[in-house]
Amino acid sequence: xxxxxxxxxxxxxxxxxxxxxxxxxxxxxxxxxxxxxxxxxxxxxxxxxxxxxxxxxxxxxxxxxxxxxxxxxxxxxxxxxxxxxxxxxxxxxxxxxxxxxxxxxxxxxxxxxxxxxxxxxxxxxxxxxxxxxxxxxxxxxxxxxxxxxxxxxxxxxxxxxxxxxxxxxxxxxxxxxxxxxxxxxxxxxxxxxxxxxxxxxxxxxxxxxxxxxxxxxxxxxxxxxxxxxxxxxxxxxxxxxxxxxxxxxxxxxxxxxxxxxxxxxxxxxxxxxxxxxxxxxxxxxxxxxxxxxxxxxxxxxxxxxxxxxxxxxxxxxx
Amino acid sequence: xxxxxxxxxxxxxxxxxxxxxxxxxxxxxxxxxxxxxxxxxxxxxxxxxxxxxxxxxxxxxxxxxxxxxxxxxxxxxxxxxxxxxxxxxxxxxxxxxxxxxxxxxxxxxxxxxxxxxxxxxxxxxxxxxxxxxxxxxxxxxxxxxxxxxxxxxxxxxxxxxxxxxxxxxxxxxxxxxxxxxxxxxxxxxxxxxxxxxxxxxxxxxxxxxxxxxxxxxxxxxxxxxxxxxxxxxxxxxxxxxxxxxxxxxxxxxxxxxxxxxxxxxxxxxxxxxxxxxxxxxxxxxxxxxxxxxxxxxxxxxxxxxxxxxxxxxxxxxxxxxx
Numbered sequence: 074x075x076x077x078x079x080x081x082x083x084x085x086x087x088x089x090x091x092x093x094x095x096x097x098x099x100x101x102x103x104x105x106x107x108x109x110x111x112x113x114x115x116x117x118x119x120x121x122x123x124x125x126x127x128x129x130x131x132x133x134x135x136x137x138x139x140x141x142x143x144x145x146x147x148x149x150x151x152x153x154x155x156x157x158x159x160x161x162x163x164x165x166x167x168x169x170x171x172x173x174x175x176x177x178x179x180x181x182x183x184x185x186x187x188x189x190x191x192x193x194x195x196x197x198x199x200x201x202x203x204x205x206x207x208x209x210x211x212x213x214x215x216x217x218x219x220x221x222x223x224x225x226x227x228x229x230x231x232x233x234x235x236x237x238x239x240x241x242x243x244x245x246x247x248x249x250x251x252x253x254x255x256x257x258x259x260x261x262x263x264x265x266x267x268x269x270x271x272x273x274x275x276x277x278x279x280x281x282x283x284x285x286x287x288x289x290x291x292x293x294x295x296x297x298x299x300x301x302x303x304x305x306x307x308x309x310x311x312x313x314x315x316x317x318x319x320x321x322x323x324x325x326x327x328x329x330x331x332x333x334x335x336x337x338x339x340x341x342x343x344x345x346x347x348x349x350x351x352x353x354x355x356x357x358x359x360x361x362x363x364x365x366x367x368x369x370x371x372x373x374x375x376x377x378x379x380x381x382x383x384x385x386x387x388x389x390x391x
Numbered sequence: 392x393x394x395x396x397x398x399x400x401x402x403x404x405x406x407x408x409x410x411x412x413x414x415x416x417x418x419x420x421x422x423x424x425x426x427x428x429x430x431x432x433x434x435x436x437x438x439x440x441x442x443x444x445x446x447x448x449x450x451x452x453x454x455x456x457x458x459x460x461x462x463x464x465x466x467x468x469x470x471x472x473x474x475x476x477x478x479x480x481x482x483x484x485x486x487x488x489x490x491x492x493x494x495x496x497x498x499x500x501x502x503x504x505x506x507x508x509x510x511x512x513x514x515x516x517x518x519x520x521x522x523x524x525x526x527x528x529x530x531x532x533x534x535x536x537x538x539x540x541x542x543x544x545x546x547x548x549x550x551x552x553x554x555x556x557x558x559x560x561x562x563x564x565x566x567x568x569x570x571x572x573x574x575x576x577x578x579x580x581x582x583x584x585x586x587x588x589x590x591x592x593x594x595x596x597x598x599x600x601x602x603x604x605x606x607x608x609x610x611x612x613x614x615x616x617x618x619x620x621x622x623x624x625x626x627x628x629x630x631x632x633x634x635x636x637x638x639x640x641x642x643x644x645x646x647x648x649x650x651x652x653x654x655x656x657x658x659x660x661x662x663x664x665x666x667x668x669x670x671x672x673x674x675x676x677x678x679x680x681x682x683x684x685x686x687x688x689x690x691x692x693x694x695x696x697x698x699x700x701x702x703x704x705x706x707x708x709x710x711x712x713x
Contacts, residue, residue: 080441081503083398088510107513107520109506125399127407128420152406155473156514160446161546162498163508165537167487168545169572170494170505173535186490189483193512196477198549204612205545206571207535211648235641240684242641254533257575280644323595348684355681358702368709375706377685382700 085110086118090136090153098144119145127152164197165205172207173254178214210258212276217252220261220276223284224249227291233281234274238346243267247274248289264289307343310350311365314338318360321353339364394438397423401438402447406472411452411464439465448472474515484518494533498542540594541577543601544570550607553584557598561585565592566610578620582610591620622650624679627672634676634695636666639686646683665690673698 089108093099105112119138126135126149139146159167171190174180181187194204223230230249235242248264250271259276309328314321316336328341344350344366351374354361363371400421404412414435418424424431442449448471453459479487491505498504513520540556547554548567555564565581568589572578577594620626624634638646640662647655650666657665670676677699680687689696 077441079395079398080445081507082395083402083441084445084507085510086395086399087402088507088514092514108510109520121393121396121399125396125403127400127403128422130422150403152403155469155475156511157446157472158474159508159511160504161549162504162542163446163511164549165542165545166496166498166505167491167508167512169496169535169537170490171487173494173533173572174490177533184486185480185482186486189479189487192477192479192483193487196475198551204548204569206569208571208573209533210574211651213644213648235645240686251532255575256534256536257573277648278645280641351684352682355684355703355706356678358706371706372709374684375703375709378681379700379703379707381685381688382696 082118084157086122087153088156089115089118090122090147090150091155093145094147094150094153098139098141098146101140101143101145104145116140122147122150159197164193167193168197168199168205169207172205173209176207176209177254178212178217208257209254210277212259216279216282217259217276219282219284220249220279221252223282224252224261224263226284227288229285229287229289231281231283231285232274232279235278235280236346237275237278238349240348242280246285247272248291250291252276307345309365310342310344310363312340312342312357313362313364314340314357315360318357321357321361325353394423397421398438398441402442402467405449405465405467406469408466411450411454411466413454413462413464417465442467474511476515476517477512479512479516479518481518481520484512484516485521487512488521494535497534497536498538535572537577540597540601541570543603544579544594547601547603548612550603551610551612552603552607553605553609554601555604556601558592558596560598563592564604565590568612622679623675624668624670624672626675629671629673631669631671632692632695634668634670634692635690636668636680637688637690638664638666638683642683642686646687670695677702 085108089104092107093104101112101115105115108115119140122136122138124135128134134149136150137146137148139148168190171186171193175182175186175190199205220230222228228249230247232245232247233242234245245268246266247261249261250263252259252261254260261274261276261279262271263274264270265272312321313333314337319338322330322338322340325342328343330341331339333339342350347370350366350370354363354371355374355378400423401417404417404420412420417435418431424434439449447467449465449467451463451465454462454464488509491509496505509520544554544567546552548570551566553564553566555562557563562585564584565579566584567579567581569580570577571580579592579594581590581592582588583590635656636646643658643662643664646666647664650668654666654668655664656667659665668676673695676695680689680699689699
């Protein structure tokens, strides 16, 4: 649904007119502030209204616009007495944004935003009953708060971090540039001393964070962090996926999918992290077969896991 | 006459009309249309399309309700056009402005949807919106992807209107109850008329467009319940068993965050944890456990331990046979 200039301008006009018409000459500056537009834009819109109205367009049925002493009056526009209802994309934009912000740990569940969303949901017909819920991914609130605070104050942090793709735990010193949520997960982007470059960290995989008494200067413009990446140097893996393993092609970025007979997919992946591939292969089981890549990856991982179960439960020993 | 002027007059005529107006009558009453019949028809269609895109309830009705075969005309019913005052206080309006600036709701309509929504609220309410510099910058940015499918379902859920879409190569007709966003995915909880039961749909698997069908107010939304599905190990109809899972220290925090603190039944001095999960989908449980590779172990019941061992054993001997 692309929008045209006429669409936007008509939408703005139909919002401004009822508000001005319901008041006795508000100041032009106030109208501009309320609707976030410049004086020039407002005057151009009012200029157009002068000649609008209803049939037969005699002076008595034209909209009357008066501008005097920096104030504006609109009369004879009774058919525009209320703004238009919100469209579904508009309702979703506000309710979705609000629900997302309420999902940030530390948000006040009874604060102004929560009250605003209730009122908005009611006029939209959604009722007070929550019809849209947004979850931003599990994190420990104190971890998120600490890295956010460190990013604001520009303090280095020491992290204990579990790398899911490599299946390793490490301790790193990081300059936290920014904290953000995308695709339903919290991330910290920053310069990692150990790696000697910019890295992304999933906040839910940070098990310990210590804010250090060391300042840093963030780069002028932090480069946009790519959450998923496959580099040209990564190993090329080709898998054949039966219908029940199609999720592999749907969930992960890949280099290409070819549909084969019987609903089978042949997917090409670039893989830099072995543990990630182990999980995919173990989960997909017999529904995924490796066309290119080391066939020992799955068998070795399976043997390692089985080692925990044979001969005795390790959990009961430790 | 420029197009915008014509559009303002068209909306005014349709709102002010106390009866449906036929196309030819609108041509005279609005003005600004071409004398050429073909050009008029084309421009009128374009204008109608724009009003519909803007969400105006443009209806086409017979001029005489007793003679539905007779001439048809257009009007915009005010009660379906007008936004009631939501009664937002100044701090509530400010909170919505802040949310709109902090969260990028990404869709085909871009940033403009929240801008025009805020214009309408600024108009509908007495609360004072914040100035351009009032919103404090957040240290955090959030992205919420939402395409046309999500927006159409949002509208249909608000109107309580049935929708039709293709899903897993079948045409479904559902009553959309609730939307939720979890793990980077949108889900819809709905009553599925094909199955005669409630179902959860993952919206990235909807094939093509969602089409509203039938009238508004066609169903009632049941109380309670989130739209996001239960975790994979609970999405089944197998007999429920209580499983205990041991997770090594390095993955313990992350595991606890995934299942929630309530499921943690033991924390050991070395940092490892024992989780208790109610399982009624064994495949889903096994998949969850495999995510920990060799850093987790199913402690009980024996049937789930055996299930995992039986599943992995053929793979362990795979390379030897090749």
